[in-house]
Amino acid sequence: MINLLIRGVLFVVSAGLGLLVADLLLPDFRILWDQWWGFVICVLVFAVLQSVLSPWVVKIAHRYAPVLLGGVGIFSTLIALIVVVLLPIGGLRIDGVMAWLLGAVIVWLVTALGALLLPMLFLRRAVQNGGRAKE
Numbered sequence: 001m002i003n004l005l006i007r008g009v010l011f012v013v014s015a016g017l018g019l020l021v022a023d024l025l026l027p028d029f030r031i032l033w034d035q036w037w038g039f040v041i042c043v044l045v046f047a048v049l050q051s052v053l054s055p056w057v058v059k060i061a062h063r064y065a066p067v068l069l070g071g072v073g074i075f076s077t078l079i080a081l082i083v084v085v086l087l088p089i090g091g092l093r094i095d096g097v098m099a100w101l102l103g104a105v106i107v108w109l110v111t112a113l114g115a116l117l118l119p120m121l122f123l124r125r126a127v128q129n130g131g132r133a134k135e
Helices: 002-025 033-064 066-086 097-134
Strands: 029-031 092-094
Touching: 002 029, 002 033, 002 097, 029 097, 033 066, 033 092, 066 092, 066 097, 092 097
Parallel strands: none
Antiparallel strands: 029 092
16 A cells, blocks of 8 residues: 555656656746646646546547557646646646647656656665665
C-alpha cells in the first residue's frame, strides 16, 4: 500500500516537472505563478486525468484505430492539458498550436521519464534504507 502511495506521489511530481519543463522551453506555455495554488491544483488534476485517460484512450485506439496505439500517451496528455487549461482556476495558459503540440510532447516525455526513473531512484533508496535498518 505504501509502495502504491509513493508511486502516486512520484507520478504527481513527474507531472509537475513535465509542466515546468514545458514552461521553461516554450514561450507560449505559461504557468501562472501569481496563482501558485492554481498551478498545484492543475498538477493534481492533470495527474489524475492522465492516469484515468490513458487506459481509456488505449481501449478506444485498440478498438477503432490500432495504428494510433503508439501515440496514446501523447494524446491522453493533450486531452488532460486541454481540460486543465479550461478549468477556471487559472494555473496554466497555453497559446498557439505549436505550444499545444510541443507542450503535449514535452510534458508526456518528462512525465514518462519521471514515472520510470523516479520510482527506481526513490524506491531503491527506501529498500536500501530498510535493509540497513534490519541489520
